[in-house]
Amino acid sequence: MTPLGEKIALLIAGNGPITVADYMALALGDPEHGYYMAREPFGRAGDFVTAPEISQIFGELIGLWAVAAFEAMGAPPRLALVELGPGRGTLMADLLRAARVRPAFLAAAEVHLVESSPRLRDVQMATLGAGAATWHDTVATLPTGPSIVVANEFFDALPVRQYVRTEAGWAERMVGLDETGNLAFGLRPLAGPPSSPLPAQEKGRPAGSGAGQDTVLEVSPASTAVMATLAERLAAAGGALLAIDYGYEGPAFGDTLQAVAGHRYADPLAEPGAADLTAHVDFAALARAAEAAGARPRPLLGQGDFLARLGIAARAARLAAGKDAATQDAIAAAVNRLVAPAAMGRLFKVLAVSHSGLALPAFDDDA
Numbered sequence: 001m002t003p004l005g006e007k008i009a010l011l012i013a014g015n016g017p018i019t020v021a022d023y024m025a026l027a028l029g030d031p032e033h034g035y036y037m038a039r040e041p042f043g044r045a046g047d048f049v050t051a052p053e054i055s056q057i058f059g060e061l062i063g064l065w066a067v068a069a070f071e072a073m074g075a076p077p078r079l080a081l082v083e084l085g086p087g088r089g090t091l092m093a094d095l096l097r098a099a100r101v102r103p104a105f106l107a108a109a110e111v112h113l114v115e116s117s118p119r120l121r122d123v124q125m126a127t128l129g130a131g132a133a134t135w136h137d138t139v140a141t142l143p144t145g146p147s148i149v150v151a152n153e154f155f156d157a158l159p160v161r162q163y164v165r166t167e168a169g170w171a172e173r174m175v176g177l178d179e180t181g182n183l184a185f186g187l188r189p190l191a192g193p194p195s196s197p198l199p200a201q202e203k204g205r206p207a208g209s210g211a212g213q214d215t216v217l218e219v220s221p222a223s224t225a226v227m228a229t230l231a232e233r234l235a236a237a238g239g240a241l242l243a244i245d246y247g248y249e250g251p252a253f254g255d256t257l258q259a260v261a262g263h264r265y266a267d268p269l270a271e272p273g274a275a276d277l278t279a280h281v282d283f284a285a286l287a288r289a290a291e292a293a294g295a296r297p298r299p300l301l302g303q304g305d306f307l308a309r310l311g312i313a314a315r316a317a318r319l320a321a322g323k324d325a326a327t328q329d330a331i332a333a334a335v336n337r338l339v340a341p342a343a344m345g346r347l348f349k350v351l352a353v354s355h356s357g358l359a360l361p362a363f364d365d366d367a
């Protein structure tokens with residue numbers, strides 16, 4: 001067992017089983033042994049590769065999107081340029097470089113990074129420069145005023161609760177200990193169905209009755225709370241948000257909790273702290289939270305369509321021009337990985353949210 005596994009097992013032995021959400025929060029965020037606190041997750045030598053690490057074009061196109069959104073906002077003199085979960089700071093660095101085309105954007109933008117890992121904050125500072133940003137533990141301390149917010153593979157790291165339909169009714173999936181003292185899943189019966197919208201096939205039936213046995217329903221109260229806070233700010237002071245992640249247009253049933261270590265799927269309970277843990281993002285729940293807070297969510301776009309609308313083909317051609325054949329091939333392969341439906345183009349989706357009056361590039365015809 002990992003040191004964090006032992007710590008969690010002791011906690012459970014003392015206080016009883018914990019929810020999947022609490023387990024995820026500890027596995028990723030334990031101050032001493034949490035995955036993002038201790039481990040270098042990115043790149044070939046790490047556990048996974050994210051879009052900004054695949055190609056500089058990803059962050060550059062988001063930079064051009066941000067500039068266009070800024071123009072549509074009337075080029076305010078001060079803008080909070082926010083990134084949630086910036087990883088190595090690569091996306092923000094590429095975004096800011098592309099935004100040089102509009103000096104007024106750079107003059108207005110104050111960069112705010114929401115990052116829970118002190119280790120990754122140091123990496124971000126090394127990428128962007130010490131005075132280049134202000135760091136925040138949560139969205140609660142972000143400044144008020146017009147904002148542009150970007151989040152790539154952030155919401156999938158936020159904890160989910162899992163509910164399971166059993167013969168006896170709904171139960172919450174818990175993490176406890178088996179007879180040998182290892183971490184193991186179990187169930188805690190609920191008095192009624194989970195208090196969240198049930199998937200489409202449930203409609204018109206008594207809540208929960210249409211779900212087959214062992215069906216899993218995931219909800220992420222942490223994600224909807226973050227979205228509600230940001231959407232309220234966008235609605236009040238203007239601005240836009242882009243959330244890019246792998247996920248689905250829920251509600252839908254299914255267990256999407258997954259662990260990845262060394263680019264391979266792993267058992268989510270086997271090595272807490274040493275494997276990344278994620279769950280697919282329920283974009284419909286995020287959109288509902290944004291709307292309830294007074295902002296306007298747009299219909300989801302696949303990452304491939306989004307990048308195509310922002311001109312990825314032309315940008316790639318410009319980047320490849322005059323380069324040697326190996327570099328041109330590498331650029332083409334990276335672009336293909338970002339946009340191809342069989343790679344990231346369809347699985348990854350983009351949700352845009354803004355205050356109601358704003359026309360957004362790539363999402364609104366009049367932008």
Ligand SMILES: C[S@@+](CC[C@H](N)C(=O)[O-])C[C@H]1O[C@@H](n2cnc3c(N)ncnc32)[C@H](O)[C@@H]1O
Binds near residue numbers: 036088120154
């Ligand atoms: C999968 S990485 C994505 C990094 C980056 N956006 C990219 O695309 O390369 C998730 C990022 O979110 C941060 N993170 C995870 N949970 C967080 C939380 N609850 N609050 C703030 N940051 C968090 C991690 O430390 C990391 O920087």
